[in-house]
Amino acid sequence: MTFRTRRAVSMAAAALLASGAFTALGAPAHAAGTETDLAVTAAGTRVAAGVEGKVGWAKIANQGEGTPGKVLFKVDTSKVDATKLVLEAYTGEGDLCRPTGDPKPGLFTCELTAIPGPGETTEVPLVLFKATEQVTGPYSAPVTISIESADDTDDSNNSVDVDVELTAESGVDLGVIVPDVKTRIDLDTFEEEGPLRPGDFGILWSEVINQGDRIAKGVKLTYQLPKGATFLPIDGCDLSANQRTLVCEDKSFPFEPNTILFLPLAIEVSEKVEAPVTLKDGSLAATAFGELPAEARVSKQKKAKPAFAKAEVRSAEESEFADLDPSDNSDDFAVVVAASEGGGGGGGGLPVTGVQAGLIGAVGAGVVLAGAAMFLVARRRRVVMVTPGDEKTTD
Template sequence: MTMHHRPLARLGAVALLASGAFTAVGTPAHAAGSAADLTVTAVVGTKVAEGTRIKTAYAKVTNNGPGTPSALVVKADTSKVDHYGEVAFLPAAEGCSGEGAAKPVLWTCVVPEEQIPGPGETLELPIVMIKRVPDVDEPYTAPVTLTVESPDDTTADNNSATVQIEISKESGVDLGVVVPDVTRQLAFDDVLKENPPTEALNPGDATTVLAFIENQGDRIADGLDLKIALPKGVTFDDGIQVKECEYAADLRSADCRAGLLQLAPGEGVLGAFPVEVAAGVKAPVSLTGGEVSLRARGELAATEANLARKRSSLPSFLHRPAGSRAAQAGDVDPTDNRDDFAVVVAAAGTGGGGQDGGDEDGGPLPVTGAQTGLVVGIGGAVLVAGAAMFLSARRRRVVLVTPGDEKPTA
């Protein structure tokens, strides 16, 4: 595991390149047929720590197949939210608009065609929650209902989910992780390049899984432990391993320790994991079942003294921008401490798409497109200044991250 440090704007560019902008190189064709089972699988990160003013949550919309719908709309019913009192709840992506005379009561997000998830893929819609007052006398909660609509949806009873948003009186670390689906080749050494060379991901190819990690709490995260599991048919690159990670014998899972890493509120890191697709995988196919999860080892109060003393010694492969902010800890909101991802493999000699496929056991879903899904990271400080940061990335959201501190060597 390598943790790369960037300021918010630069990391946004990295996330854009790594997660979705590769469609400029070539987008796999959609499989024939538009009938699909769409579902709101989760809405995560909806609890805000006491000292946090702005937080990004995510609504996950998964396509269970078999086809790719021709159109998709995501709606958020915010009629129960006191927008002008405690909190504002704002879907933060292109194509989203609000309705309501006195306050927004319904948000409608029309998903662009190229961002509609194919079978086995997940669209993650970023939602910004802004606490309007610095302190609340007591915890505030309100229900929000997310619903998906598509003329091609085959199952109507799993199209909505209701979640409670919460402005809490609880202080602490609040880690979040976003792992974009892997759809193109990305060389480990090219992760931080502005325009990395990319090609279609075919059986036998090497690429990189990225994990965007951020502390959205109000206390310093002191040490980090991360676990990563890869889909069947994908293994870690045996030639590029990190001493801080313990790998399973089959090279499909790893436990990684970043005991020297400290993340201040609003700070984050980018982890990079070189992997390989098995040569025997039958493509095109979406290999699902990947997962990254994490926890903080401890926490420190975000006082001026602690922030000034926060560890800043970095090995050569970590980068800290100038002027950036600098026993297991509890987590204010553990719902966003893990994220699933898929590895989308194209047929050899093509840019992707084609006939249905699967691995030797016929398990994974066929690939129907390398969508540039909605992935938006919004930095609190940037938002306070009135600027939203948008990261258009494929299906799997990307949380914004900046600097931290650890000592792995590749």
Template sequence: MIFRNRSLARLGAAALLASGVFTAMGTPAHAAGTETDLALQAVVGMKTTANAEGKFGWVKISNMGAGTPTELIVKADVSKVDFDKALISPFTEDCTMDGDGRPELVTCKVAKEDIPGPGETAEVLVFVVKNPDAAREAYSAPVTFSIESPDDTDKSNNSATATVEITTDSGVDLGVVVQDVKTRFDPEAEEEQPAAPLRPGDSAIVFGQVINQGDLIGKGVKLTFRLPEGVTFAGPVEACTYGADKRTAVCEDKAFQFEPQMVLFLPMPVVVDKGVKAPSTLPGGSLEAEALGSLPVDSPLARKSTRSTIGKAEVLSAADPRFTDLDPTDNKDDYAVVVAAGTGGEGGGGDGDGGGLPVTGAQTTLIGGIGGAVLVAGAVMFVVARRRRIVLVTPGDEKPTA
């Protein structure tokens, strides 16, 4: 029996993404595929808090070879999952579910433009959706994920087994996703910019996303950015301290309240060194998020403004044994910076290759003391439904919220 992904999409969207968020980012097309080595690095974000409807995690895939595959398939063996209690499934636009009377194997084809090139990374969404009528007690089940490609020369690193956990515990649950950086962007420009490859000397934006999928407010947040060698931060951002080499930034706001189902969108301006060899892919970038404490969502002391003081609210310290990020597996994401051949210039100069989605100007309000207004790439889109709040944490002029 074959279950087409349309029914799966409806179920996942109704149960989880009704309060969820999709992210799509335009990326340049890859060259024709050749032999390569794809690796399934990890499956993260498979543990839910007690009062969350569900969450999404990620299958993390890296291209460790010298070529771009022509095709990539992600599979999940869900034969040991009780679907009366939970729906567990990877998700792309092209998925099927196979089984004899019940789902046993999910097969998803990754869109060609999302297949990672040499040195690049990719994340495939995984839904973890609870049945509220049947998942009132703790439940766990193993799910084996695998990747397949006709161009993959090493099958030894193509699978991983993760334990999906439906818990009765409450907590903060931060998740981080960072896209590979592939296009140049000038944050000082006042006009629309055509999407174009990133080259030595160009400016760009590292787009990070942090989401609280837990059922407690994160009291205070600490964000640690690391850039690949050959890339440096373009300028100071309020509430951030920088390493001597300008490749590490630690941004901390002890008063910020990171509410459940809130998303922080984090564009950080960077510059590629003029002397970087091109074409090349620069690995080693990462973003890690940490909540410094927690606060119950129904506390009368939980403030609505992200800039007011907390007063006498009881806040649990991260050192308190009662506080923990319930699922720390997805608190950090790695990314690469992809540099194309050719000569760029300071602030995103150089000859343009044209095409792609335009970059549009959008003024955003400061939230949590780490951000301000900045021009944000229109190629990055959040589709937001009920109860989901988005917070943009961006460099620029500080403007308090109303």
């Protein structure tokens, strides 16, 4: 497995990508009269001392059996000192949540356009900036994130209080984002072909970013698929016997700040899955094995081309290394399977050695969603493409 490096797109290009992020997901299917239960959580709101800001996430999960027709997303920043820290939320098609005109200052409200269906999750980017270059930590303030929907039958989990924090600490800060898998993809042409059905192949898009101010020494990615879906064999990663757990690790890879790992993985939905169904409890967890000294300057050395070698699976608690903000080191996802049409899936002709480089250029809703948000906070980022089976390297 080789890594391909490429300069990140500009903020303008990211905005262009964001224009298609949610439309690719399609309109939600409403279930009138069916119990709907949305829940909101937040992660990734602790900022390292040596960075300008970072992207955190509000995660809205649909724990019910119905899909609401309208959801309002609210962020109350009234207790945040805007001379020290600025928090912005982006939702819809890259839209910025705006002040509501409400008498209460610091309240932002916007309508959620990517409404999660049953078993699905929508991630809303929370972009945190230091107000000026002179601002230093420590500083902490409470923020309330909430959702409102007339269709929600349980509002006990519709609000969460979280501290946004500027720290005086330096360190590695890994963040993970994995959107739900919904689309069938032809891996020969890299084209999306519609809803994912039993027997089909899809792509699990994943992104891991180092938003800290220190270089991580080594990284391990542990993927878990829900029952009913399996990974195809991937060169350089350790696949479990049931093909649902995949571990990719490189103990010496220098994972620099402001670097994003993109890893698209081919999955197959079992023909025996009774659809329509949402396969729940997929996950990705990222762990760094250590931290390089502050004076290390990897980017000035010869271009690193690490590989994920097969290695013994190692649990996170065996490492003495501590991530600056572990709240966003993992992300859950679902595999959404639509009902079969005329005998079901298809997808043949898949090379078992993994996804070719051309797939990176395909417009995947997951990459667009996460990538566009991450670029909002970036002045300039370096992107590392993790691409099995491709030996070409470009700048």
